[in-house]
Amino acid sequence: MTVEPAAQTERKVYSVSGFNRGIARTLGKLPAVWVEGEVTELRRNAGWATVFLTLKDPRTGATLNVTIARRTFDRLGLELEKGETVHVAGRAELWEQQGELVLRATTVERLGVGAHLVALEQLKRRLAEEGLFAVARKRRLPRVPRAVGVLTGADAAARGDVIATVGRRFPATKVVVCETRVQGRGAPESIVAALRCLGSHAEVDVVVLARGGGSFEDLLPFSSEPVVRAVAACPVPVVSAVGHEQDTPLCDLAADARAATPTAAGALVVPDEQELRAALEGSRRRLGLAIRTLLDRDTARLARTGDRLHAAPRLLLERRRAALDRSGARLETLSPLATLGRGYAIVRAGGRALREAGAVSPGDALDVELASGKLGARVEEVVP
Amino acid sequence: MSEERSFEELQRELDDVVARLERGDVPVDEAIALFRRGEELYRACVERLQAAELRIEELSPTDAPTA
Numbered sequence: 001m002t003v004e005p006a007a008q009t010e011r012k013v014y015s016v017s018g019f020n021r022g023i024a025r026t027l028g029k030l031p032a033v034w035v036e037g038e039v040t041e042l043r044r045n046a047g048w049a050t051v052f053l054t055l056k057d058p059r060t061g062a063t064l065n066v067t068i069a070r071r072t073f074d075r076l077g078l079e080l081e082k083g084e085t086v087h088v089a090g091r092a093e094l095w096e097q098q099g100e101l102v103l104r105a106t107t108v109e110r111l112g113v114g115a116h117l118v119a120l121e122q123l124k125r126r127l128a129e130e131g132l133f134a135v136a137r138k139r140r141l142p143r144v145p146r147a148v149g150v151l152t153g154a155d156a157a158a159r160g161d162v163i164a165t166v167g168r169r170f171p172a173t174k175v176v177v178c179e180t181r182v183q184g185r186g187a188p189e190s191i192v193a194a195l196r197c198l199g200s201h202a203e204v205d206v207v208v209l210a211r212g213g214g215s216f217e218d219l220l221p222f223s224s225e226p227v228v229r230a231v232a233a234c235p236v237p238v239v240s241a242v243g244h245e246q247d248t249p250l251c252d253l254a255a256d257a258r259a260a261t262p263t264a265a266g267a268l269v270v271p272d273e274q275e276l277r278a279a280l281e282g283s284r285r286r287l288g289l290a291i292r293t294l295l296d297r298d299t300a301r302l303a304r305t306g307d308r309l310h311a312a313p314r315l316l317l318e319r320r321r322a323a324l325d326r327s328g329a330r331l332e333t334l335s336p337l338a339t340l341g342r343g344y345a346i347v348r349a350g351g352r353a354l355r356e357a358g359a360v361s362p363g364d365a366l367d368v369e370l371a372s373g374k375l376g377a378r379v380e381e382v383v384p
Numbered sequence: 385m386s387e388e389r390s391f392e393e394l395q396r397e398l399d400d401v402v403a404r405l406e407r408g409d410v411p412v413d414e415a416i417a418l419f420r421r422g423e424e425l426y427r428a429c430v431e432r433l434q435a436a437e438l439r440i441e442e443l444s445p446t447d448a449p450t451a
Contacts, residue, residue: 144391147441167438174439194445201443205390274432280433283398284426290405291419298412 017096024094027101032091035103036111037064039084044070053080053108055088063317066090068105078110083185084243085111113216126276127225133253134231139237139267144276145205147174148269149236151191151200158212158241158262165266170273176204182211187221192230199234206237206269209251210262213244222249231255241265274342340371358384391432398425 014022039056040063044051053066053071059237066088090105111119128132148166152159163175180194181187198207206359209231221227232254240255241262252258259265279292310312340346346369347354354360360379368375401422405415 061398142390142392144395146390163438163440171438172387172433174441176441176443178443178445180445190445197443197445277430277433280395280398280426280429283395283402284422286402287398287419287422287426290402291415294405294410294412297408332408370447 016099018265020094020096020099023099024096027094030050030090030092035064035066035088035090036115037086037088039082039086040082040084044073046070053088053105055103058085064103065100066103066105066108067093068108072091072106073108076108078108080108080110087111087115090236116216116220120250123223123225123228124253127228127254129249132228137232139256141237141239143204143271145173145269147176147201147203147205149201149204149207150177150210151182151194151198151207152176152177152179152210154179155182155210155212158210161262162208162210162241162266166270167368169267170270170276172273173270174203176201183214183218183221188224188226191221193229195227195230195234195238199236204236207234208237208239208259208262208265208269209242209255210265211242212262219243219249222251224250227251228254239265254300266294273297340369343371345370356384357382391429394425394429394432398422398429401425 038058039053040056041052041054043053048188049070050067051070053068055064055066056062068088068090088103088105089107089109090103093102093104094100095102104135131137148162150159150162152162159177159179163177166173166175176198178194178198181190195207198204209222211219219242222240228250231240231251237256238254239257239259240249240252241259241264242249242251244260257268259268317330347358348367348369349364351367354366360382362379362382364379366377366379368377401418405418405422405425410418
């Protein structure tokens with residue numbers, strides 16, 4: 001085997017082994033690096049000198065084969081499981097026989113709290129920039145939900161606390177429980193599926209994420225991107241009751257409300273029945289009072305109208321009489337009879353009132369009307 | 385009284401009816417109709433509170449529509 005090309009015409013041709021060895025040598029000059037990935041495969045056999053791992057990039061799905069000496073691996077005492085995120089230190093290596101690239105690891109570390117925190121902080125910033133945590137997105141919780149959805153793990157305490165609180169405050173409702181895997185491998189997918197399930201339930205008007213306390217790692221699924229997005233996208237409001245007071249998983253920021261404990265969440269999602277009954281009784285009292293006030297007012301108005309109706313004919317008559325009297329008085333002032341009363345007389349010739357002396361001649365007959373009685377007379381002299 | 389209306393909607397309508405009656409600017413026929421409606425709403429709300437015991441339904445996430 002040789003790295004030198006076998007001379008054949010002018011072409012440089014390598015044997016497969018030659019090529020592999022050449023690449024292997026070049027790769028061997030690369031520095032040692034740290035690689036982060038999710039363990040998707042782990043093969044360890046007590047009879048083998050090497051442990052084989054496959055790492056996956058969770059964002060792109062790209063994979064990488066990793067080898068590590070079994071003794072080194074066992075000394076680490078990691079008890080790794082598939083789905084865990086790890087940091088691997090090592091160098092690139094080519095298996096010459098298969099031409100296969102591997103990362104020859106010198107050590108493997110389970111992703112520590114520190115590294116998780118950095119990743120979380122980055123995710124938080126990215127989702128915040130996207131507006132997923134905006135106050136404007138928060139929805140008002142229904143005051144009286146038809147049913148309360150509860151997403152819970154096998155954690156009997158958290159589930160029991162929510163149900164007990166809801167049942168004590170407002171037994172006239174319904175609780176729809178969806179139990180699912182909330183920690184460990186596959187938890188984010190299970191939580192997303194359960195949320196979708198509860199969110200599409202016909203009666204569920206609000207969902208509570210009921211997960212009691214747990215270690216930082218145990219609560220990590222509630223900070224995973226798919227879960228945070230599913231909370232924000234849930235068709236009904238979500239109350240997050242994950243972990244304890246001091247924990248703030250990212251799902252809290254995307255939820256519409258946050259409760260410090262599952263009990264507090266139960267109190268948030270249903271009203272107190274006693275208060276509700278008191279409010280209803282109050283409404284009924286006001287209803288009765290309002291109609292009574294209205295009817296009393298109308299009765300009084302009716303009575304007044306009745307009085308006016310009875311008084312109307314008399315009033316009308318009086319008004320007419322007064323008008324008549326006034327007309328009479330006016331008529332009287334206009335009447336010639338009144339003038340005659342004051343000593344004037346009407347002189348008529350041939351039945352017509354006489355206005356000019358020249359209209360008659362001496363000897364003509366005249367009628368003289370006085371206030372009382374008439375005179376027959378004759379013209380003696382005319383002075384025009 | 386339709387069954388699909390939520391308690392919240394019924395209670396809100398009751399409050400509206402009370403407020404309108406209290407304003408007092410409704411003719412008497414309408415006032416009586418409003419009062420009757422209010423009583424009906426009150427009874428419907430109280431009925432909803434009569435359920436003796438919390439109902440619990442268990443759901444499996446496999447029931448979820450896979451999307």
